Ligand SMILES: Nc1ncnc2c1ncn2[C@@H]1O[C@H](COP(=O)(O)OP(=O)(O)OP(=O)(O)O)[C@@H](O)[C@H]1O
C-alpha cells in the first residue's frame with residue numbers, strides 16, 4: 447500500500463532540501479511538504495515530485511503543523527509518517543505525532559535529546575560518563591553552581607545550536623562577564639558545565655525500534671568552541687575508515703547505553719563526545735536527527751552511497767542495509783580571514799596540484815560572498831581516499847595552503 451508521508455521543512459536551506467529530495471525518491475510513498483517558505487521558492491523539479499504542500503506562518507509551531515497535517519490527510523488519506531531533519535523541529539514533530547497518533551520518536555524522548563540539561567540528568571542517571579552540569583535561572587544560582595562545578599566551565603543555552611552563545615568561563619571574573627552578556631532567567635536559564643579537556647569526536651548511529659544497527663564516527667580538528675574562539679582556524683572533520691577499530695570499543699558501548707537511556711527510536715542520531723588525555727571518555731550531547739556540517743555527505747562518500755536517501759528510507763520504511771565502508775573521508779571548512787566580504791582565495795593552485803586527486807566535492811567561497819558567522823566558514827572541500835592517514839594529512843595540507851581573504 448502506498449504510504450502518505452509528510453516532510454516538515456520550515457526553510458528551504460540547501461541541506462534541508464537534500465533531505466526533502468531524498469524523501470521524494472523513496473519508493474512506495476506519496477510525499478507532502480509543509481513549509482514556512484513559499485513553495486514557489488522550491489526548485490521546479492523537486493516541486494514536481496511533491497503530491498501536496500501546505501504553507502504555515504511558523505514552521506516550528508506544533509499547532510500550525512498539526513492543522514496542516516490534518517488538512518493533508520483529508521486531501522491524501524491517512525498520514526503514516528511526519529518527519530523533518532532540523533534539530534529545532536524534533537519536539538514539535540513529536541507533539542504533532544502524539545496528537546494525531548502517528549508513529550515516531552515520543553515527546554519524552556525528543557525532549558531528552560533537545561534539552562541539554564535534562565539530557566545530562568538522564569545520561570548521568572544511566573551511568574553514562576558526562577560533564578558535571580547545572581541549570582541556573584538566576585545570577586546567584588549561577589554563582590552557587592560555579593562553586594560546585596569548579597573552573598574552567600562552559601556556559602551555554604540549554605537548547606542551543608551552532609555553538610551560539612556558548613562560552614568558556616575561566617574564572618569568577620569571566621563568569622561575571624558572561625552573566626552580564628546573557629543574564630539567566632527562569633524562562634531562559636543558563637546551562638553551566640564542567641569544561642572537558644580532550645579531543646572531540648562524533649558518533650553517528652542508525653537505530654531501528656530503539657536498537658542501534660549501524661554506526662559511523664568522526665574526529666574534529668579541533669572542537670567547534672576552539673574554532674570559534676580562534677578566527678584563523680579552519681575547522682576539519684575526519685571520518686576514519688576504521689570505525690570498528692578497538693580504540694572505539696569504549697564509546698561504542700557507552701553510546702548504545704546513552705541512546706537507550708534517552709529513548710532513541712528509529713532514525714539517525716548524532717552524538718558528540720570527548721576523549722580526555724587520560725583516555726577516558728565523556729558524552730557531550732546527542733541529537734535525534736541527522737548531523738549537520740555536511741556529515742551526511744561525508745558518510746555518503748565513505749560508503750559510496752547516497753546516505754540522504756538511506757536516512758529517508760529508514761525514517762519511512764524502518765529499513766536500513768549497512769553499506770560496506772571503502773574509504774576514509776574528510777572535510778575542510780574554508781574560513782575567511784579579516785573583515786568584510788570574500789575578496790579572494792589564495793593557495794588554490796598549489797592545493798589543486800597536491801591534493802586535487804583526493805577532492806570529491808567542493809564549495810569554494812565566491813568573490814563578494816557575505817562573511818559567515820559560524821565555525822563552518824564560507825566554503826568547504828571534501829576529500830576521500832581508502833587510507834585514513836592520507837585524508838588526515840590531506841586536510842592538514844589543504845587548510846595550510848588555502849586562505850580565504852575578506853576585505
Ligand atoms: N562541557 C564542555 N567541555 C568542553 N567543551 C565543550 C563543553 N560543552 C561544549 N563544548 C564545546 O562547545 C561546542 C558547542 O557545544 P554544544 O555542542 O553543546 O552546543 P551546540 O550549540 O549544540 O553546538 P553544535 O550545534 O555546534 O553542535 C562543542 O562542540 C565543544 O567544542
Ligand SMILES: [Mg+2]
Nearest residue numbers: 608609718731
Ligand atoms: Mg554540538
